[in-house]
Amino acid sequence: MSQADFTVDVFQNEYLPEGSRDVNAIVTVTSVADPASAPPGGPGGLGGPSGLSELAEIIIIDCSGSMNAPPGKIAEARAATAAAVDVIRDGVAFAVIAGTETARPVFPQDGSMAIAGPQTRQAAKKAVGGLRPAGGTAIGQWLRLAHQIFTEDPAGPGHHPGHTQVRHAILLTDGKNQHETPEQLAGAIAVCEGVFSCDCRGVGTDWEVAELRRISAALLGTVDIVPDPGGLAADFEAMMETAMGKQIADVALRVWTPQHASIRFIKQVAPAIEDLTGRRSPAGPQAGDYPTGAWAPGESRDYHVCVEVSPAGVGQEMLAARVSLVAATPSGPQVLGQGLVRALWTDDEALSTRINPHVAHYTGQAELAEVIQEGLQARKEGDEDTATAKLSRAVALASEAGNEGTAKLLAKVVEVDATGTVRLRKKVEDADEMALDTRSTKTVRTRK
Amino acid sequence: MLTCPAGHDSASSDFCDVCGMRMGGAPEAASPVAPEAAPSQEPEPAADPCPRCGTGRSGQFCEVCGFDFESRSGSPGATGAAVPGSGSAPAGARTATGWVAEVAADRAYFDKVVAQGGADAGTLRFPAYCPRRRFRLTGPEVRIGRRSVQRGIEPEIDLTGPPADPGVSRMHAVLILEPDGSLTVIDPGSENGTLVNGSEIPVGVKVPLAEGDSIQLGAWTVITIRAAHI
Numbered sequence: 225m226s227q228a229d230f231t232v233d234v235f236q237n238e239y240l241p242e243g244s245r246d247v248n249a250i251v252t253v254t255s256v257a258d259p260a261s262a263p264p265g266g267p268g269g270l271g272g273p274s275g276l277s278e279l280a281e282i283i284i285i286d287c288s289g290s291m292n293a294p295p296g297k298i299a300e301a302r303a304a305t306a307a308a309v310d311v312i313r314d315g316v317a318f319a320v321i322a323g324t325e326t327a328r329p330v331f332p333q334d335g336s337m338a339i340a341g342p343q344t345r346q347a348a349k350k351a352v353g354g355l356r357p358a359g360g361t362a363i364g365q366w367l368r369l370a371h372q373i374f375t376e377d378p379a380g381p382g383h384h385p386g387h388t389q390v391r392h393a394i395l396l397t398d399g400k401n402q403h404e405t406p407e408q409l410a411g412a413i414a415v416c417e418g419v420f421s422c423d424c425r426g427v428g429t430d431w432e433v434a435e436l437r438r439i440s441a442a443l444l445g446t447v448d449i450v451p452d453p454g455g456l457a458a459d460f461e462a463m464m465e466t467a468m469g470k471q472i473a474d475v476a477l478r479v480w481t482p483q484h485a486s487i488r489f490i491k492q493v494a495p496a497i498e499d500l501t502g503r504r505s506p507a508g509p510q511a512g513d514y515p516t517g518a519w520a521p522g523e524s525r526d527y528h529v530c531v532e533v534s535p536a537g538v539g540q541e542m543l544a545a546r547v548s549l550v551a552a553t554p555s556g557p558q559v560l561g562q563g564l565v566r567a568l569w570t571d572d573e574a575l576s577t578r579i580n581p582h583v584a585h586y587t588g589q590a591e592l593a594e595v596i597q598e599g600l601q602a603r604k605e606g607d608e609d610t611a612t613a614k615l616s617r618a619v620a621l622a623s624e625a626g627n628e629g630t631a632k633l634l635a636k637v638v639e640v641d642a643t644g645t646v647r648l649r650k651k652v653e654d655a656d657e658m659a660l661d662t663r664s665t666k667t668v669r670t671r672k
Numbered sequence: 673m674l675t676c677p678a679g680h681d682s683a684s685s686d687f688c689d690v691c692g693m694r695m696g697g698a699p700e701a702a703s704p705v706a707p708e709a710a711p712s713q714e715p716e717p718a719a720d721p722c723p724r725c726g727t728g729r730s731g732q733f734c735e736v737c738g739f740d741f742e743s744r745s746g747s748p749g750a751t752g753a754a755v756p757g758s759g760s761a762p763a764g765a766r767t768a769t770g771w772v773a774e775v776a777a778d779r780a781y782f783d784k785v786v787a788q789g790g791a792d793a794g795t796l797r798f799p800a801y802c803p804r805r806r807f808r809l810t811g812p813e814v815r816i817g818r819r820s821v822q823r824g825i826e827p828e829i830d831l832t833g834p835p836a837d838p839g840v841s842r843m844h845a846v847l848i849l850e851p852d853g854s855l856t857v858i859d860p861g862s863e864n865g866t867l868v869n870g871s872e873i874p875v876g877v878k879v880p881l882a883e884g885d886s887i888q889l890g891a892w893t894v895i896t897i898r899a900a901h902i
Contacts, residue, residue: 243808482692510690533692541694543687564687598834607795610838620821 229256230475230549230561235582238566239575240535246488247531247544249565250582253516254524255472278389280317280337281467282370282420283308283460285330286397287322290430291357297427297453298357301396304456306349308394311464312340319373320348323366324359325403335373360403363439364412366395371416390473390518391420393443394463396456398427401435409435413442421445421517423463426662427453429654433661441498444517449662451655469520472551475560476513477527480546483510485533487545490514493586494526497593497665513550526669528586533567542567585625589667592621592630596664600637600657608648612638616646627668633660770900771809771855773829773847777802778886778894781867785839785891792838796891799835808900811849816887816895817842831893839864839890848878855881855897864890 236249283305291298305320312318317337320330329335331351338344374391401409416422422443424436427450440447450459477500481487492498504512516525531544545565550557570576599614615638622631636656638646673681676688676695683689782798807814807829817827820842829847831840841862848856856878859866866873867888873879881887887895 241810243810245808480689482688483690485692536693543692543694546687594834 230254231256232547232549232561232563234547234563234565235580236565237576237578237580237583238568239570239572239578240567241573241576242538242569242571243535244569244576245532245535247533247565247567248580248583248587249529249545250493250580250586251527251529251547251563251565252524253477253527253549253561255519255521278315278317279313279468279471280374280389280391280420281312281464282319282321282337282373282391282393284321284323284327284366284370284393284395285352285355286361286399286427287355287357287359288324288361288397288399289358290361290399294453297398298355300453300456301427302352302355304396304460305352307457308460308464309345309348309352311461311468312345313468314341316340316468318344318348320352321366321369321373322355323361323363323397325362325365326359327362327366327369329369329373330355335369337373361397361399361401362404362408363395363397363401363435364404364409367412367416367422367439370422371412371419374420390470392445392467392470392518393420393422394460394467395422395424395436395439396427396460397424397431397436399430400432410438413439417442418515423447423467425450425456425459425463426658427451427456429658433658437662444498444515446496447662449655449658451659466520469523470518471521472519474552475516475519476507476550476552477516478507478511478513478548478550478559479529480511480548481531481544482533482542485531485544487512488530488532489528490530491528491590492516492525493528493589494667494669497590497667500527507550526582526586528583528590529565531565536567536569538569538571540569586667588621588625589627592618592625592627593665593667595621596630596634596660600661603637603648603657612646612648615648619646625668629666629668630660630664633663636660771847771849772898772900773807773809773814774896774898775805775807775829775831776894776896777835777892778888779892781888781894782892796838798892802835802892809847809849809855814847814849815843816840816845816847816889818844829895831890837890837893840893844889845887847881857881857887862889 231254233252233254234249235252236247238247240247285301285305287298291301309318309320316339318340319332319337321327322330331348332338333351338348370393420443422439423445424440424447426433426436426447429449429451433447433449436447439445448459450456477490479487479490487501487504489499489501492500500514503514507513527547529545529547533542533544536542543564544567547563547565548559549561551560595614595618599611599618602608602610602614615634619631619634619638619640621627622634633656637649637652637660639649640646673683674685674695676682676691676693678688678691678693680688680690682695685695687694777799779798782796786793786796810828814829815825815827816829816831817825818832818836818840819826819830823842825842827843831837831844841864843860844862845857845859845866848858850856857866857868857873858878859873859875861875868879868881869885870888881897883897883899885897887897889895
C-alpha cells in the first residue's frame, strides 16, 4: 500500500576509534520519481485525484508606498503576479493578498480561495492590475491573513475529508518590516509554522536579508533577492512551477537514537543549508520528527546528521540513528523509507581515520555559509580585519568545493590578487552584497 | 518481542530499540576479570554490557549510569546502596585513566584582559553565546590553537569558533600526557601568552596540571582540566 516512496542512502565512515562518541553521516533522501506508481487516491493513499496531495497557493504582494519608487516597480510586481497566476494549474485553490501596514484580500475579495480555471485566473489578473501602492509594511499581518485564508476558507481543499493538502505562499516585499515590532512578526511566523510553506523574495536593496531569512527558514521556503524589478516575472513563474510540482505533503525526517545518545545537529545541507536541530518535535520513545515540508516526485535532498553516542567496546556495533521519512496521511503517519546510521568501534586506525568525502564536503559547505555571513556582518560593522579573514576563508572553501556560484558572488565583494591575497573591494553594490548573503547557504552536491 | 544482548526488549530485529546494539551479534569475548587499577589505557573490550542501561563496560563503574560491575550494585552516590567512599570520589579512588578539557568563555578573565588595555583592547568583545565544549584528551600531545589550512595546523582542540577568540594563536599551547598518566601544559611561544590558575607561565616550560586547574588564553577562553573516570 505504499505510494510516494522515498529512498534513503547513508554516506558515512562507520568506523570509530575506541572511545569516540561522535557519529557523522550524510543522509540522501530522494522521493521516487514516478508518480504513476501511486495508486489513485485510495484509502491509505496520500489523497487527491493523482494519488498525491492537493495544492493551495497564496501570492502576497507588497503594496506599501515604496513600491512606487522607481515607478515601474509596482507594474513589474503586478506583471510577475499575473505570470505566476498563469502557471497555477487548473483545480488548484488560490488567492492573492495585498500587504501594507495591514493586509487585505485582493482576489477573491471575500477572503476565500478560488479554484484555478480560465475564468478565475482572468479575474485574478484583473484584480491584481488594479493594485495601487500606498501605506506601510507589516509582514506579520500579511502572514496572518494568509494563514486565515488557508485554514478558514470553507470551500478550500483542506476541508475535503481524507485529503492532505500542500499549502504554499509566495511573499514579495521591497522594504523592511517597519510597522510592527520584531516580536509581532515572530508571533505571526510561529502561528504559520507547519501550516504553510513560504518562499520570500526581496526586490531592490531596501529590505533586510535576515528578516526574510527568518520567515523562509521557519516556513521551509527559500529566500532570494531580485535586484531588478524587471526580473520578477521570470522568478515568480519559476517559483510557481516548482510549487506546482510539490505534491507530497508534510514529510518529516524521523530520527531514532539509542538510549543515552543525543543529537548534536541535523541540518539540511543540499540544495541549501537549513539547520533543523531546533525544530524537533517528539515522536515516541527516543525519536523526534524534523519537518522537511512538501516534496516533488524525483526531488532529492541531503541531510547531515551528527549524533553523540555513549561508546561501546572495540569490535561492537551500534545503531547510532535510524532515519525514516514519515508522511502525515489521513490514516496516520506512514513510514515511506528508512536508512541506518551505524557506529563500529575499531582499534584499526586505517579504518577509523578515513574521512568520508561526503561528510567532509558538506562540513566545508556549512562552514562556507557561516564565514560568508560572519564576514559580511563584520564588514557592515566596519571590522575590516575580521571581514577580510572570514571572506578569505570563504574564497578558499568555495574553490576547494568547486562552488562556482558562490565563488562568482564572492568575487563581487572581494578581490584576489596574483599572490592569492584577498582584499575587500572598496566599492560594492548593495545588490551584490545581498545576493551573496541570501545565496550563501546554497550548496553544490558532490555527486549527481 | 526479541531481547538484545543487554536484555532490552526490542521489536526491531536488526538493532536493539533501546540501546542500539546489534541484535544477537555481541561477540563472546573473554569475560573481564576485575580490572585492578589497570595501567593500560585500553580497558577490556566491553563485552559485558551494563545490566542497567546496556552501555558497554569499560571499567569498574558504568560510564553512563554509574552501575558498579564489581559489587553489582547501583549508582555511586545515587542511593544509599552505593559502594562506601565512592560518592563523588576523589580521582585516586578510581582508575583515572584519562583527562578531559572543558572550553568555555570566562567573563572575569575577559574583563581583566580589557582592563590591561592592550593595543587592541578596545576592539575585543565578549561572546554573547559560547557553548561549553568538552574535549577528551587522547595523547601523547593535544594541541590548542586555531585551525589553519594554509599552515597545516590542525589542533586537536580547535578554537576557531564561532565564537572566535581573536587572542588565541594558531598554535597556542600543547597539553602533554606524560607516560605516568599525569598532564602538563607547555606554551611554545604564543603571541599573547598563557595563564594557569591566573598566573602567566614561562614560554617553553612544562607546567604540571591537576584536576580542576584552569588554563586561560586569548581574550576570554578558559580551559578547565577534569579527570575522566573511564
